[in-house]
Amino acid sequence: MDDLYREVIIEHYKNPGYRGELDPCDIRFEDENPLCGDHIRIDVRVDANNRVTEAAFSGHGCAISQASADLLLESIIGKSLDEVKELTKQDVLDLLGIDLGPVRLKCALLSLKVLKAGVYGLGEASDALVEGA
Amino acid sequence: MTTTVQLRDDFPVLSREIRPGVPLVYLDSTATAQKPTQVLRAMDEYYRKYNANIHRGVHTLAEEATAMYESARQRIAGFIHAAHPREVIYTRNTTESINLVAQTWGRKYLQEGDVVILTEMEHHSNLVPWQMLAAEKHLRLEFIPVRDDYLLDLDAYQELLSLKPRLVAFTHMSNVLGTINPAEEIIRLAHAAGALTLVDGAQSVPHFKVDVQALDADFLAFSAHKMCGPTGIGALYGKQALLEAMPPFLGGGDMIRKVYLRSFTPNELPHKFEAGTPAVAEAVGFGAAVDYLSQVGMDLIAAHEHEVTAYALERLSEIPGLRIFGPDLPHKGGVVSFTMNGVHPHDVAQILDQNGVAVRAGHHCAMPLHDKFGITATTRASFYLYTTFEDVDRLAKGLDDVIRLFG
Ligand SMILES: Cc1ncc(COP(=O)(O)O)c(C=O)c1O
Numbered sequence: 001m002d003d004l005y006r007e008v009i010i011e012h013y014k015n016p017g018y019r020g021e022l023d024p025c026d027i028r029f030e031d032e033n034p035l036c037g038d039h040i041r042i043d044v045r046v047d048a049n050n051r052v053t054e055a056a057f058s059g060h061g062c063a064i065s066q067a068s069a070d071l072l073l074e075s076i077i078g079k080s081l082d083e084v085k086e087l088t089k090q091d092v093l094d095l096l097g098i099d100l101g102p103v104r105l106k107c108a109l110l111s112l113k114v115l116k117a118g119v120y121g122l123g124e125a126s127d128a129l130v131e132g133a
Numbered sequence: 134m135t136t137t138v139q140l141r142d143d144f145p146v147l148s149r150e151i152r153p154g155v156p157l158v159y160l161d162s163t164a165t166a167q168k169p170t171q172v173l174r175a176m177d178e179y180y181r182k183y184n185a186n187i188h189r190g191v192h193t194l195a196e197e198a199t200a201m202y203e204s205a206r207q208r209i210a211g212f213i214h215a216a217h218p219r220e221v222i223y224t225r226n227t228t229e230s231i232n233l234v235a236q237t238w239g240r241k242y243l244q245e246g247d248v249v250i251l252t253e254m255e256h257h258s259n260l261v262p263w264q265m266l267a268a269e270k271h272l273r274l275e276f277i278p279v280r281d282d283y284l285l286d287l288d289a290y291q292e293l294l295s296l297k298p299r300l301v302a303f304t305h306m307s308n309v310l311g312t313i314n315p316a317e318e319i320i321r322l323a324h325a326a327g328a329l330t331l332v333d334g335a336q337s338v339p340h341f342k343v344d345v346q347a348l349d350a351d352f353l354a355f356s357a358h359k360m361c362g363p364t365g366i367g368a369l370y371g372k373q374a375l376l377e378a379m380p381p382f383l384g385g386g387d388m389i390r391k392v393y394l395r396s397f398t399p400n401e402l403p404h405k406f407e408a409g410t411p412a413v414a415e416a417v418g419f420g421a422a423v424d425y426l427s428q429v430g431m432d433l434i435a436a437h438e439h440e441v442t443a444y445a446l447e448r449l450s451e452i453p454g455l456r457i458f459g460p461d462l463p464h465k466g467g468v469v470s471f472t473m474n475g476v477h478p479h480d481v482a483q484i485l486d487q488n489g490v491a492v493r494a495g496h497h498c499a500m501p502l503h504d505k506f507g508i509t510a511t512t513r514a515s516f517y518l519y520t521t522f523e524d525v526d527r528l529a530k531g532l533d534d535v536i537r538l539f540g
Contacts, residue, residue: 004483005538037496037509038477060509062479063539107479 004098005063008071013063018073020056029118030059031125033110038065042073042114050081062107064100069111071095076115084119087112089130137437140429141519143169155489158527163308163468163515164493165358166339168422172361175421179414187413188387188404202413205420206403212423213334213353214344215370219402222369222376223411227335228258230354230369231302233406234331235262237379238352239300245271248298250328252277252285252314253505254307257498259333263302277303279505283310283460290319294326301330305337309499309511310459311442311468313337316348324349329375335359339426339517340466341435345370357415362422366415369406376402383408426518434518438467441516441525445469448529455532458511467516470497473532476539478512484538485512488531490524 022043030041038061045054055073060066075095076084092112093099100108109130117125141147144167149157159167179201185194187202203218210218224230243249249263253276267274275293278286285303301323306313316337320330331352337343338353339360345353352375356367371379381388381399385408390398399405426434443462446469449455454474459465473481482494493513496503503509514528 004487005480010538037500037503038479039509060477062477062483064479064483104479104483 004100004104006097009063009067009096009098012067012070016057016066016070018056018070019058021058022054022056025054027118029114029125031110031114031117033061033065033106038062038107038110040065040069040110040114042069042111042118044076044115044118046081052076052079052081052084057111061110064096064104065107065110068092068096068108072111072115081119085116087116092130137519137521140169141521143171143425144519145170145173147519151486151489158488158490158524160514160516160520160524160528161491161493162517162520163336163359163497163513165364166361166517167519168363168418169361169425171425172363172418172421176363176414176418179417184414186410198413201420202411202416205416208420208423209368210370212427213338213355213370214346216346217373220370220373220376222371222403222406223416224354224367224369224406225365225412226356226358226367227256227333227354228262228367230352230367231259231331231333232262233369233382234352234354234371235266237382237406238329238375239263239266239270241378241380243270243272243299246273248273248275248293248296250275250277250290250293250296250298250301250303250323252303253279254285254310254312254499254502255302255304256308256333256335257500258335259302259304259331260501279310279312279502283312283458284464285312285314285319287315287318291322294322294328297326298323298328301328302333303331304333304335305343306340306466306468307459307499307502308336308468309470309497309502309513311465311470312460313341313464313466316350320349336466336468340438342431351375357419357422360422361425363412363415363418366412366419368419373402376406381405381408385409387411429518437518438516438520439463441520441522442467442469444522445514445516445525445528448525449532452529452532453536458506467520468513469515470511470513472508472511473535473539476535478510480539481512481532481535484535485528485531488527488534490528490531492528 025043026046027044032039040059043056057069113125113130116129183198185198187199207218210221277290280286323330329351332350334353334355338355353370358364388408390400457471478494
């Protein structure tokens with residue numbers, strides 16, 4: 001019926017593999033989508049070489065935002081923080097396998113924005129982190 | 134219903150398909166209403182035949198454009214039964230109308246410790262302007278609570294009135310709950326306590342007859358785009374004596390009588406509050422919109438929406454896991470906000486969109502109200518004169534898809 005709700009998205013929404021909290025953790029950041037009040041927090045643990053060993057997200061949101069958070073965290077396990085900094089909007093869209101209009105794009109990119117703000121150690125998440133290709 | 138089916142032809146966008154074979158069902162009129170050909174034609178004709186800057190030129194086009202701009206004001210004043218057109222100020226929208234009152238009347242008359250009463254069901258546009266003023270002037274804001282039956286707690290209101298408020302500002306109809314508030318009673322009690330009143334008419338003026346003299350409202354704010362008119366224009370009604378005593382809002386051309394290098398004297402009403410070149414074509418469209426609504430008849434529109442809402446409440450109550458936020462008829466206008474178990478409102482709206490059904494999802498600019506019910510968002514379907522029972526059936530069918538996908 002609908003390309004937007006591909007099975008992979010529904011599956012990751014209903015049965016997320018990376019939902020939870022890591023206490024303690026090396027990186028923690030949270031933010032919300034002001035359009036809808038959806039909230040997401042991401043916790044990350046890294047090893048001595050700054051490679052991601054564990055990651056978890058918590059908060060609430062729509063299927064697109066929750067599935068993209070789950071897929072994103074799955075994709076960064078084993079990556080170095082420098083590699084995480086390189087992640088783009090397109091990487092998230094490739095993970096989801098769908099095209100999105102400007103409003104839903106915000107939902108899909110919330111987790112990447114939160115993750116990158118945490119990795120860069122910023123005080124505040126900014127849309128600039130996820131703009132461009 | 135017959136009338137509705139006929140007048141749907143007046144709205145070109147309603148015959149649009151969202152995808153091949155999937156016709157549009159527009160259930161987002163609370164956000165903005167669709168526009169009939171009569172309004173589109175009036176604005177188009179204005180630009181094709183008349184366009185000129187108003188009030189300043191003496192050439193024919195300027196005279197005609199000025200006459201059209203002022204004639205629209207007259208008809209808008211008639212639509213809300215204002216005593217005189219000079220009591221109707223053109224603004225950009227409801228939001229600007231409320232800000233105008235806060236920044237002129239509020240700035241001049243309110244002092245530290247003064248009480249302003251609002252309600253828990255306000256749109257952000259009737260909250261934030263008062264928060265801004267309260268921060269500047271150290272005012273005290275109080276809120277009439279919303280009860281479990283989604284109506285205002287008028288007993289609590291009576292108690293708040295003992296604080297001797299200066300102003301009671303409230304929405305005539307909630308854009309989330311659909312609650313129609315007893316404006317006449319709220320205003321009578323406010324006046325008895327010595328307070329002025331501001332009515333947010335964004336959702337009432339488009340949907341049922343609002344008579345400012347019968348209500349004895351001091352201020353009424355509303356937007357053209359929610360009543361079949363264009364975006365970019367709205368109105369503030371104010372009683373003449375109040376408007377005359379208020380300082381101007383924005384400064385510039387048209388709002389002055391005389392300007393010197395270091396001072397000015399303000400123009401008379403309503404021009405005092407209309408600085409700069411206004412939205413002339415939009416005013417013409419606004420006039421055409423009130424003509425259109427008057428011609429259909431506000432009582433008929435209200436009765437029609439009542440029928441559609443009753444039908445929608447019945448259909449939606451059959452859907453498992455669906456919870457409606459709002460009172461029962463007759464205290465409810467054509468707005469149905471709801472949640473569905475385990476499904477985020479964004480996803481509900483998205484799946485409905487794939488069925489061609491346009492609804493809104495989110496906090497609908499009423500975050501505190503959603504906080505009160507412990508939710509972040511709802512899905513909202515809203516109705517207008519062109520909504521049919523079939524539209525509601527398509528909504529219900531779309532919600533079946535939601536359950537199939539997420540259930
Ligand atoms: C009750 C209410 N008040 C105020 C507004 C603000 O209207 P506008 O955005 O046209 O200024 C709205 C619009 O959503 C509304 O529903």
